[in-house]
Amino acid sequence: MAKKDNSSFEQKLFKAADKLRKNIDAAEYKHVVLGLVFLKYISESFNELYYKLEAEEWSDPEDRDEYIAENVFFVPKLARWEHIRDQAKLSTIGQTLDEAMEVVEKENKELKNVLPQVYGKANLDKTSLGELIDLISNTELKAENENSKDLFGRVYEYFLGEFANAEGKKGGQFYTPKAIVKLMVEMIEPYKGRVYDPASGSGGMFVMSEKFVTEHRGSIKDITVYGQESNQTTWKLSKMNLAIRNINSKFVVWNTEGSFLKDAHPDLKADYILANPPFNQKEWGVDILQEDGRWKYGTPPNGNANFAWMQHMLYHLSPKGVMATVLSNGSLSSNTSGEGEIRKNLVEGDLVECIVALPKQLFYNTGIPACLWFLRREKNSHSKEILFIDATEMGFMKDRVHRDLAPEDIAKIKDTYRNWRKGENYQNEKGFCKSATLQEIQKHSHVLTPGRYVGIPDEEDDGIPFADKMAALTTTLKQQIDKEAELNQEIEKQLSKIGFAL
Known part of the structure; x- marks a missing residue:
């Protein structure tokens, strides 16, 4: 058959x-x-x-x-x-x-x-x-x-x-895996307003935002998308991608200089910002932009643009806006070249709302572990608190080298975040999520790695008494030792037959 x-x-x-x-x-x-x-x-x-x-x-x-x-x-x-x-x-x-x-x-x-x-x-x-x-x-x-x-x-x-x-590696320059985009969109819920992506790639963030609006019976006309891309080939892919979805891409633009050196939307204040900028980007132009007004929380180092991207987005965030960005895990703990000070200023300024540690192998272009940062200007319900979610053990291997998040994984993370924001049906879960106060974060010197806060999940008790477990293990070990001795004798015997002695 x-x-x-x-x-x-x-x-x-x-x-x-x-x-x-x-x-x-x-x-x-x-x-x-x-x-x-x-x-x-x-x-x-x-x-x-x-x-x-x-x-x-x-x-x-x-x-x-x-x-x-x-x-x-x-x-x-x-x-x-x-x-x-x-x-x-x-x-x-x-x-x-x-x-x-x-x-x-x-x-x-x-x-x-x-x-x-x-x-x-x-x-x-x-x-x-x-x-x-x-x-x-x-x-x-x-x-x-x-x-x-x-x-x-x-x-x-x-x-x-x-x-x-x-x-492979080059593919990641224009494409963010669908599960990550879906998770970000489901968490910030872009129902109505201006949606911005300063490193817009092939337009995946905008397509997922449109799907979100449609699925929640909203009107696509209620959102306007703004984007910028420095790779012309990728920009062309995005223009076609958005046209197929009937999304107006008038404000999705291309220039070779990129978002730092030639901001295409200098006056934009966006309600929602979604981005997956290049990880740990070097030589991004800080020498020209040393006194730039965007670096309100500290001048980012030339060797790494992570906090330049974050502050560029914050600069474009409206007073009631929310943003979600993918960054490498180094952004959570690095103290080199003033990065620790910038992170401290963001935390003390009560802008960081939630951190999600992602599993490895989700991306096509890098094996670098990544995380999601969620920042919000108005944290009415959870002032001076940050929600930490450790999703590093979630997902499944969809092929030999790539992991993916299952719909139930996305739902669990999204529901945890939404419930925490509403103050309903939320509780800390050891090994998965923790709502940490500013005082706790200060004790950890403003390092934002979720594992430090959520802890290690308790081992499940299988109900077998310790003495019984040890008896079974020692019996197995004795059998293996006896088997080893038997095999060693056989090896010695076979070697002696061909004239070799141990």
Whole structure:
């Protein structure tokens, strides 16, 4: 009997697409695949409105303004999927796709300089490219009972994660694992207001915020996203990722200088800040920014930008705002180059609300242990207290090298934090969580490693008396010693047969 394939639709599609990769590097191939997924998505959206307009007596389905009014990308005939599909088997398909991307950019100014025009490259096998187009063309036929547009949003997101995995260390530069993003979003609950990410990567924080709003029956129009990215390739991925989700990315910008040296949103005060900035970034520009107004709690050292990122975010946080950021565990305890003093000032300023220690192996690009910092300007219910959560033993190994958080892990951490904030159904749990006072933190010299506060969980008593345990263990040990003696005699005997003595 054939083994049943239980892999998800996205997994099957990715495996099929990856087979067509041939000798192309994953870093390059992601632009080929994600560009096609994006083109298919905007064609689906366009066609949906096109047929609707076609059925209306006084509407013109080729009128670009009709699409602008409905916030739908206008797709010129040269770029419509039917045209691409019909050309898939021709040797000129690479050129056809590059032209398609060009005309889509021309007709939709928000996509200017965003879409990949890499299909005419000599190293891209045109037969495989044609097969990839066929694969994506047949996608909607295989996805049962699902809106095709929603499906392509899911596919794009899944493919981003898989390409990040394939690229390993480099992949982490544009992708934060989904479970971490979900945990951060579920904890700060961005229902309404301005959401900011100063190191926005491929836009995962914004996509998860949109999902959160939608799942809680809110309106996506209630949040506005602001982002900045210094890697242009990554920024292009984010613009497509957000467009697929119908998230307005007007304020998600790119410049080579980055958030420290050329802040794209100098006057922004955000209600929610979510970020996964580069870990322990060196040479980030403090020599130029020595007297910068953002360093209210101390000037960060040139050798490590952890507290530069944190203070940059705090500078952009509104009076009632909340922020969540991923940082390396070194940020919790380092005292080098004034970092301990900055951390002390943040704690004494009553800005730090919660610290979550994460398990190892969650990230694609680093094995460095990481943590989540939650900071809030108004800590009404828990002034001069910090909640410490030790999640280092949580999660499961999803493959040989990567760990992931299960939905129940995310729920436990999120519920612990929410209950603590509300002052309902919360109690300290040895080995997992502790609400520590400022006095306790001062005793630990403002080191914020959760393990120092939550302690070690009590060993579960298995009910077997100590004397019985020792009797069983000594019996086993005696048997093993006797077996060792027996094996040693046998080795000696075999060696003597071939003329060797011990």
